Amino acid sequence: MDLLFTLDENYLPRLETLLTSIRLVHPEENFTVYIIHSGIPREKLQALCRDGEKEGFFIRSVKIDGNPFSGLKTTFSYPPQMYYRLLAAEFLPASLHKVLYLDPDILVINPLYRLWDTDISEYLFAAASHTLLTDLPNNINQVRLGTSNDYYNSGVLLMNLDKCREIIDKQQVFDYAEKHSKELILPDQDVMNALYGNLILPIEDAKWNYDARKYDSYMVRSNGKYTMEWVMSNTSILHFCGRDKPWKKSFRKRFKALYRHYMQLTKLYFPTEI
Amino acid sequence: MDLLFTLDENYLPRLETLLTSIRLVHPEENFTVYIIHSGIPREKLQALCRDGEKEGFFIRSVKIDGNPFSGLKTTFSYPPQMYYRLLAAEFLPASLHKVLYLDPDILVINPLYRLWDTDISEYLFAAASHTLLTDLPNNINQVRLGTSNDYYNSGVLLMNLDKCREIIDKQQVFDYAEKHSKELILPDQDVMNALYGNLILPIEDAKWNYDARKYDSYMVRSNGKYTMEWVMSNTSILHFCGRDKPWKKSFRKRFKALYRHYMQLTKLYFPTEI
Numbered sequence: 293m294d295l296l297f298t299l300d301e302n303y304l305p306r307l308e309t310l311l312t313s314i315r316l317v318h319p320e321e322n323f324t325v326y327i328i329h330s331g332i333p334r335e336k337l338q339a340l341c342r343d344g345e346k347e348g349f350f351i352r353s354v355k356i357d358g359n360p361f362s363g364l365k366t367t368f369s370y371p372p373q374m375y376y377r378l379l380a381a382e383f384l385p386a387s388l389h390k391v392l393y394l395d396p397d398i399l400v401i402n403p404l405y406r407l408w409d410t411d412i413s414e415y416l417f418a419a420a421s422h423t424l425l426t427d428l429p430n431n432i433n434q435v436r437l438g439t440s441n442d443y444y445n446s447g448v449l450l451m452n453l454d455k456c457r458e459i460i461d462k463q464q465v466f467d468y469a470e471k472h473s474k475e476l477i478l479p480d481q482d483v484m485n486a487l488y489g490n491l492i493l494p495i496e497d498a499k500w501n502y503d504a505r506k507y508d509s510y511m512v513r514s515n516g517k518y519t520m521e522w523v524m525s526n527t528s529i530l531h532f533c534g535r536d537k538p539w540k541k542s543f544r545k546r547f548k549a550l551y552r553h554y555m556q557l558t559k560l561y562f563p564t565e566i
Numbered sequence: 567m568d569l570l571f572t573l574d575e576n577y578l579p580r581l582e583t584l585l586t587s588i589r590l591v592h593p594e595e596n597f598t599v600y601i602i603h604s605g606i607p608r609e610k611l612q613a614l615c616r617d618g619e620k621e622g623f624f625i626r627s628v629k630i631d632g633n634p635f636s637g638l639k640t641t642f643s644y645p646p647q648m649y650y651r652l653l654a655a656e657f658l659p660a661s662l663h664k665v666l667y668l669d670p671d672i673l674v675i676n677p678l679y680r681l682w683d684t685d686i687s688e689y690l691f692a693a694a695s696h697t698l699l700t701d702l703p704n705n706i707n708q709v710r711l712g713t714s715n716d717y718y719n720s721g722v723l724l725m726n727l728d729k730c731r732e733i734i735d736k737q738q739v740f741d742y743a744e745k746h747s748k749e750l751i752l753p754d755q756d757v758m759n760a761l762y763g764n765l766i767l768p769i770e771d772a773k774w775n776y777d778a779r780k781y782d783s784y785m786v787r788s789n790g791k792y793t794m795e796w797v798m799s800n801t802s803i804l805h806f807c808g809r810d811k812p813w814k815k816s817f818r819k820r821f822k823a824l825y826r827h828y829m830q831l832t833k834l835y836f837p838t839e840i
Contacts (some may be wrong), residue, residue: 314832316590316833317830317831319834401827401830402830403834475730519815520822520823520826521815521826524821524826524827524829524830525826525830541793541795546823547823548794548822549794549797549798549821549823549824550823550824550827552794552795552798552799553675553798553824555798556591556675556676556798556799557590557591557835560591560593560677561593
């Protein structure tokens with residue numbers, strides 16, 4: 293299975309915790325892990341590679357020096373790094389056809405195989421929307437971005453890289469971001485939805501991008517079906533969306549013990565401190 | 567490390583979940599696991615051995631046929647199985663000097679090495695008491711059993727088997743149990759405390775036998791030190807004491823997500839259903 297992350301060095305401890313969770317729910321699997329970044333120190337990457345390799349993760353650093361988009365017309369209201377996810381196909385080996393992008397504020401608590409095997413041959417991405425109880429956030433975003441499709445969360449993206457290379461137009465992405473810079477709230481996610489929302493295959497958020505803040509809303513929406521038992525048995529990707537993060541002391545929400553336990557396990561599976 | 571369990575076939579799924587947790591927090595360790603029982607079906611034991619061996623658990627079944635205590639004067643108000651834990655040294659190989667007994671309603675969430683390495687050369691057991699906020703349960707039990715030492719929980723026992731063989735007197739155990747049968751609430755635990763409480767090395771319950779029902783009491787007792795962060799970083803043995811069990815749907819207490827997650831992991835590490 294091929295995984296993609298785009299992050300800076302501050303998020304490396306979170307990545308290690310996420311990889312620990314991926315390791316333990318896929319005891320037989322090996323992974324190639326692409327990390328697109330613009331300056332994680334070499335010694336930290338080396339430590340990550342060393343520990344990762346012992347756990348079946350073959351880590352490939354994709355370092356982007358300077359501005360990879362020079363030559364294109366852009367004033368960059370946002371830093372170039374913001375586009376690494378949406379334009380990842382540009383930076384990954386041409387021989388790579390599919391990759392699973394994950395935000396680092398995630399735990400994987402059940403296997404990813406069924407997501408990985410989803411047929412996305414006709415789509416750019418598979419992604420989930422956090423519509424939850426009402427369709428309100430969806431509708432607001434549809435009006436805001438002038439789209440008719442669901443508003444997808446970009447924290448989990450199964451990427452059809454060939455299709456991305458064929459369809460995603462860098463200049464169009466920059467033009468859109470610049471033109472709408474004042475309206476964009478989550479710029480790259482907004483651009484993805486506005487320009488390519490109709491080429492995204494919807495997947496079930498409760499299984500593949502469960503918003504860990506919203507246990508009660510999931511319960512209501514599902515008429516009581518999505519109990520803690522259900523989540524622990526059926527959810528694969530637990531996403532700690534929002535500002536309040538489970539690695540911070542102030543975090544007081546559900547799943548804290550689980551995340552904290554994985555932080556402890558991380559010390560055993562990625563022992564080098566980075 | 568050598569582990570001991572005394573259980574019947576109904577508890578095998580719980581044992582597998584406990585072993586899964588032990589496996590994941592000791593990635594480099596191998597274990598010999600002694601199971602004292604009086605009739606777990608052979609095919610279930612074989613499945614457990616097969617799955618266990620792949621995960622570094624060498625499982626040794628110690629089957630006790632009939633009444634191993636015949637020839638001793640006993641009317642057995644309690645079934646003979648009740649004595650397997652306290653008299654375990656009788657049934658284990660004479661070459662085995664130390665073993666860690668664990669109840670099956672436990673998760674191990676941090677390594678056991680420091681407990682295992684505790685010097686118990688002068689004691690029968692190391693064990694923790696669940697004194698918690700006040701010493702009330704302790705005092706009640708001291709009066710009830712006529713002891714002056716703490717009232718120890720027998721769910722986690724580091725056993726000095728040589729000392730047990732030397733000191734524990736079967737006939738005395740049966741005599742005590744029969745004589746006091748009307749006063750005993752948790753018979754084997756009461757007998758252990760009444761007869762051998764002064765030969766038990768106290769260990770810290772918050773680390774080695776954390777009563778999972780009592781998060782709030784631990785917080786109060788520790789003046790706010792034993793937060794969820796502290797527990798997840800420092801507690802090794804999380805004990806789901808009492809009637810309400812985390813594998814039951816009705817369970818509504820803390821650590822449910824964690825236990826349920828380990829139930830899922832169990833399917834990956836002990837795939838044969840037993």
